[in-house]
Amino acid sequence: MNEMNADMSSQLSNPVTIDDIAKRAKVHPSTVSRTMAADPEKLTPRRRKILEMAREMGYTPNVNAAALRRGASDTIGMLVVSTFLQYPTSSQLSTASFAMRAAAENALRLITDFYNWGTQWTPDADLPIPQIVRERRVGGIIATGTWAQPQFDQILSWKIPACVVGQLKNVPESLCSVGMNIRGGMYEAVQYLAALGHRKIALMIGGPKHIAHVQQQQAFEQATREFNLAGGEQWLIRADIDSPKTARPLAEGYHLTLQLLDRSTDSRPTAIIYGNDTLAIGGLQAAAKRDVDVPSELSIIGTSDTFLAVGSEPQLTSIHEDHHQMMTAALRLVEMQIRNQNIPQRHMLVDCPLIKRQSCAPPAPGTPGS
Amino acid sequence: MNEMNADMSSQLSNPVTIDDIAKRAKVHPSTVSRTMAADPEKLTPRRRKILEMAREMGYTPNVNAAALRRGASDTIGMLVVSTFLQYPTSSQLSTASFAMRAAAENALRLITDFYNWGTQWTPDADLPIPQIVRERRVGGIIATGTWAQPQFDQILSWKIPACVVGQLKNVPESLCSVGMNIRGGMYEAVQYLAALGHRKIALMIGGPKHIAHVQQQQAFEQATREFNLAGGEQWLIRADIDSPKTARPLAEGYHLTLQLLDRSTDSRPTAIIYGNDTLAIGGLQAAAKRDVDVPSELSIIGTSDTFLAVGSEPQLTSIHEDHHQMMTAALRLVEMQIRNQNIPQRHMLVDCPLIKRQSCAPPAPGTPGS
DNA sequence: GTGAAAGCGCTAACAC
DNA sequence: GTGTTAGCGCTTTCAC
Numbered sequence: 001m002n003e004m005n006a007d008m009s010s011q012l013s014n015p016v017t018i019d020d021i022a023k024r025a026k027v028h029p030s031t032v033s034r035t036m037a038a039d040p041e042k043l044t045p046r047r048r049k050i051l052e053m054a055r056e057m058g059y060t061p062n063v064n065a066a067a068l069r070r071g072a073s074d075t076i077g078m079l080v081v082s083t084f085l086q087y088p089t090s091s092q093l094s095t096a097s098f099a100m101r102a103a104a105e106n107a108l109r110l111i112t113d114f115y116n117w118g119t120q121w122t123p124d125a126d127l128p129i130p131q132i133v134r135e136r137r138v139g140g141i142i143a144t145g146t147w148a149q150p151q152f153d154q155i156l157s158w159k160i161p162a163c164v165v166g167q168l169k170n171v172p173e174s175l176c177s178v179g180m181n182i183r184g185g186m187y188e189a190v191q192y193l194a195a196l197g198h199r200k201i202a203l204m205i206g207g208p209k210h211i212a213h214v215q216q217q218q219a220f221e222q223a224t225r226e227f228n229l230a231g232g233e234q235w236l237i238r239a240d241i242d243s244p245k246t247a248r249p250l251a252e253g254y255h256l257t258l259q260l261l262d263r264s265t266d267s268r269p270t271a272i273i274y275g276n277d278t279l280a281i282g283g284l285q286a287a288a289k290r291d292v293d294v295p296s297e298l299s300i301i302g303t304s305d306t307f308l309a310v311g312s313e314p315q316l317t318s319i320h321e322d323h324h325q326m327m328t329a330a331l332r333l334v335e336m337q338i339r340n341q342n343i344p345q346r347h348m349l350v351d352c353p354l355i356k357r358q359s360c361a362p363p364a365p366g367t368p369g370s
Numbered sequence: 371m372n373e374m375n376a377d378m379s380s381q382l383s384n385p386v387t388i389d390d391i392a393k394r395a396k397v398h399p400s401t402v403s404r405t406m407a408a409d410p411e412k413l414t415p416r417r418r419k420i421l422e423m424a425r426e427m428g429y430t431p432n433v434n435a436a437a438l439r440r441g442a443s444d445t446i447g448m449l450v451v452s453t454f455l456q457y458p459t460s461s462q463l464s465t466a467s468f469a470m471r472a473a474a475e476n477a478l479r480l481i482t483d484f485y486n487w488g489t490q491w492t493p494d495a496d497l498p499i500p501q502i503v504r505e506r507r508v509g510g511i512i513a514t515g516t517w518a519q520p521q522f523d524q525i526l527s528w529k530i531p532a533c534v535v536g537q538l539k540n541v542p543e544s545l546c547s548v549g550m551n552i553r554g555g556m557y558e559a560v561q562y563l564a565a566l567g568h569r570k571i572a573l574m575i576g577g578p579k580h581i582a583h584v585q586q587q588q589a590f591e592q593a594t595r596e597f598n599l600a601g602g603e604q605w606l607i608r609a610d611i612d613s614p615k616t617a618r619p620l621a622e623g624y625h626l627t628l629q630l631l632d633r634s635t636d637s638r639p640t641a642i643i644y645g646n647d648t649l650a651i652g653g654l655q656a657a658a659k660r661d662v663d664v665p666s667e668l669s670i671i672g673t674s675d676t677f678l679a680v681g682s683e684p685q686l687t688s689i690h691e692d693h694h695q696m697m698t699a700a701l702r703l704v705e706m707q708i709r710n711q712n713i714p715q716r717h718m719l720v721d722c723p724l725i726k727r728q729s730c731a732p733p734a735p736g737t738p739g740s
Numbered sequence: 741g742t743g744a745a746a747g748c749g750c751t752a753a754c755a756c
Numbered sequence: 757g758t759g760t761t762a763g764c765g766c767t768t769t770c771a772c
Contacts, residue, residue: 011499012530015506017765028743033767044741060504064437065765068748073434075481075507097467104484109507111445111481114474129381134430136385137445137479160382250651251683278681281620281651285683288658311648313621313655387749398759403751414757435749438764506765 016059024057025050036061067136075109076334077138079130081116081145095144095166098323099331108331111138115145127154140334142327146211161337163330167211171347176333178326178348182212182303183219185319185352189273189301190223192317192354197362198271198299200230202260204237204253204283205275216275216303234267239279253282254289261290261298270363271299277308280316280359295361305355314358326350386429394427395420406431437506445479446704447508449500451486451515465514465536468693469701478701481508485515497524510704512697516581531707533700537581541717546703548696548718552582552673553589555689555722559643559671560593562687562724567732568641568669570600572630574607574623574653575645586645586673604637609649623652624659631660631668640733641669647678650686650729665731675725684728696720 018036022029027050035047036054043051067073078099096112103110113132132138140161147155149170155162156175163176171177193201203220206213217236224231237260239252253274260269274280280302287294294300294314302309302318309316329348336343388406392399397420405417406424413421437443448469466482473480483502502508510531517525519540525532526545533546541547563571573590576583587606594601607630609622623644630639644650650672657664664670664684672679672688679686699718706713 011504012528015504015765018767019765029765030744030767031742033765034741037767046741060501062438062765063505063507064434064443065748066767067434068432068438068750069765069767071748094464094467096470097464100466100470100482101484104482109481109483109502111479112470112474113479114471131430132479134381134385135433137433158382248681248683248685250678250681251685252681254683278678281655282683285651285655285658288655289661291659308620308648311618311620311622313618313624313652315618315621385749388751389749399749400751400760401758403749404757407751416757432749435764436751438766439749439751441764 011058015062016054016057017062018059021050021054021057021059025053067139071136072139072338073136074338075111075138076103076331076338077130077132077141078110078112079115079141079143079145080112081114081143081147095323095327099142099144099327102324102327102331106328106331106335108335110331115143127151129158133158133160139338142330142334161334163333163337165326165330167215169211174346176330176337176343176346178330178333178350180321180326181349181352182319182321183215185303185321185354186216186219186273187223188352188354189319190220190227190229192356193271193273193299193301193360194223194227194229196271196299196360198229199363200235200267200269201271201273202235202237202269203273203275204239204256204279206239206241209242213275220273235269239275241276241279249276249278250282250285253279254286255282257283257286258289261286261292269298271301271360273301273303275303277302277304277306277316277318280318281308281312284312284316284359295359297364299360299363301354301360309355309357317357317360318355320353320355322350322352381428385432386424386427387432388429391420391424391427391429395423437509441506442509442708443506444708445481445508446473446701446708447500447502447511448480448482449485449511449513449515450482451484451513451517465693465697469512469514469697472694472697472701476698476701476705478705480701485513497521499528503528503530509708512700512704531704533703533707535696535700537585539581544716546700546707546713546716548700548703548720550691550696551719551722552689552691553585555673555691555724556586556589556643557593558722558724559689560590560597560599562726563641563643563669563671563730564593564597564599566641566669566730568599569733570605570637570639571641571643572605572607572639573643573645574609574626574649576609576611579612583645590643605639609645611646611649619646619648620652620655623649624656625652627653627656628659631656631662639668641671641730643671643673645673647672647674647676647686647688650688651678651682654682654686654729665729667734669730669733671724671730679725679727687727687730688725690723690725692720692722 018029018032021032032050035050080096100110111132113130115130142163142165143155144165147164152172152175156172163178164171165178168177168179205216208214237256239256241247241249241252272283274283280300283300284294287298292298302316305318305320309318388399388402391402402420405420450466470480481502483500485500512533512535513525514535517534522542522545526542533548534541535548538547538549575586578584607626609626611617611619611622642653644653650670653670654664657668662668672686675688675690679688
């Protein structure tokens with residue numbers, strides 16, 4: 001073990017370089033370099049031998065040298081951006097987690113940085129080029145968070161591999177983007193409830209400041225019209241969940257659902273769609289409190305399909321948000337740009353399918369109990 | 371704006387180097403380099419001028435060149451490790467999020483990588499040096515997850531700046547570590563309930579495979595003995611929450627709490643401590659179902675103090691786990707090693723104070739309702 | 741397909 | 757405190 005340890009640490013104090021391999025293979029270092037860059041499928045016998053030697057000797061390329069020479073790193077940077085918040089919200093952080101995992105699965109390297117311009121930014125001002133880009137620490141970026149159109153243009157002006165991710169509007173044609181089709185998910189949810197026989201469906205979402213909430217509302221209204229369901233303001237419930245410092249989504253879901261359940265029969269919904277799973281869990285607690293059975297007396301649909309949806313009793317039907325797929329796509333788009341490959345499709349939309357579990361059923365016949 | 375854009379992208383295509391500054395300041399490049407490395411507080415007038423010029427010209431050091439020359443990057447790597455799981459759990463990912471945020475706040479760069487040896491690792495086998503280290507992409511590492519003692523020794527043998535983080539046992543003296551004092555938090559929770567007058571306190575935690583759960587149980591048992599409370603196996607409830615694929619913590623909390631509430635008076639707890647907040651939320655739902663008021667008829671304490679604890683109704687008293695502080699400390703320890711500063715304290719323990727909110731009260735007088 | 745040679749931008753050892 | 761010099765490990769011209 002001592003010997004092995006010595007060997008281990010010598011891997012770091014005296015790492016194998018391209019020159020070492022060249023000497024041993026009796027070729028010029030540049031040949032080794034070319035071999036490493038070539039397609040490993042089609043190698044001449046000589047190159048095959050070089051590659052094998054490199055493996056034997058435990059060669060790992062020094063990425064700093066490569067990045068210095070090339071002028072660009074192969075690490076991808078992720079900018080978590082917020083126009084409104086001084087501190088990143090937990091959803092932004094969880095977005096970052098998904099990106100990290102997607103990166104690891106695809107053998108890509110990812111550095112995250114927060115990019116807060118607070119309230120200082122005006123459309124005239126230039127966005128500063130992010131530090132991690134100027135340092136040449138990263139060769140491309142993924143941008144998540146709240147961006148507006150002039151900012152997209154500025155990202156383009158940096159002329160670096162980039163991809164914006166999330167709820168998007170007016171992305172320039174030449175800037176890569178990966179969005180989430182939350183309208184589709186909402187539509188599917190309403191359609192499902194309508195098909196089960198529900199006519200009185202409530203929607204509980206956050207304020208209209210966030211594009212996501214606006215899109216949810218629009219899709220909801222479009223679907224209720226299309227399926228000829230009860231409409232109007234009384235079915236739209238605004239929950240105060242947008243301020244990360246003070247928001248209490250569980251309590252909001254609980255209290256607002258209690259209010260809905262306590263309405264008179266006519267205006268009492270038989271199904272509720274929640275803008276996130278946490279609100280829905282609060283709703284579940286309210287149903288338990290009023291002894292209303294889910295799903296036989298009340299159908300519930302969550303949004304995001306988090307561990308809460310799978311873990312609850314009953315398990316929640318929820319609109320799935322596939323952050324993993326979104327991030328994987330975004331990372332690939334940036335990687336292709338870094339490698340100068342051509343991109344078949346610059347803009348992608350990740351589907352949000354409705355995951356059907358146990359929290360929905362046809363409405364109770366006759367007057368629902370109260 | 372066109373002009374500015376040109377300026378922006380030229381920042382990247384023709385970045386200012388140390389040589390440019392040297393030429394303009396009519397000094398040797400090495401003088402500029404030394405100036406950048408010096409303490410900005412105490413500079414000679416000449417150096418002060420150099421620094422100002424650098425700022426004017428928009429100089430950003432090329433980290434690749436610096437890392438190549440120095441032989442080590444200033445980026446910190448984070449290894450998310452798991453002995454048991456093929457895929458990182460959400461708690462591991464959230465750990466990673468906290469680390470990213472702590473890094474951003476301290477102007478440190480962090481790359482995350484997952485390090486899975488699955489079930490293959492044996493004490494005899496050498497751990498491979500992580501890829502991000504061998505590539506020289508990072509100059510030091512933070513290791514989180516489940517580690518055993520022989521693995522600590524191997525990390526030491528890599529002879530790189532390192533710090534292990536999390537629930538720890540038998541860390542070698544010379545390896546930096548930051549732990550979480552979950553025993554202390556559990557002790558405090560029991561003490562608080564005992565002081566309120568509770569004698570029948572149940573603990574609902576995961577299986578004994580995880581060090582954290584073992585420590586929670588030990589601290590619980592020690593405290594119940596010390597405060598002379600009802601003891602024995604009937605107060606320890608095992609929840610199945612350890613398998614990330616199948617775990618349904620909310621449902622577990624719900625069903626197991628129902629069982630507790632349905633016990634006969636003697637063996638029915640007046641307070642329940644949960645191993646995590648999600649279980650506790652399930653408990654809250656069970657209480658609502660049985661129309662048991664929290665806190666007047668049942669006191670509840672969660673663990674981790676997540677957004678669920680703050681957001682629920684009533685708000686949960688919870689044992690706080692300060693991942694942010696833990697990660698900040700760990701990052702600092704690695705940074706100090708990278709910078710060759712001497713470290714006052716190699717081992718730290720982050721406190722887990724009990725955050726008192728609304729879910730605890732003295733037990734109901736007489737027989738609790740059922 | 742290969743070898744020769746240059747150099748990416750920076751830091752550190754050395755002499756003064 | 758400064759200038760000189762060398763070189764970290766790699767990639768990419770160029771000529772053959």
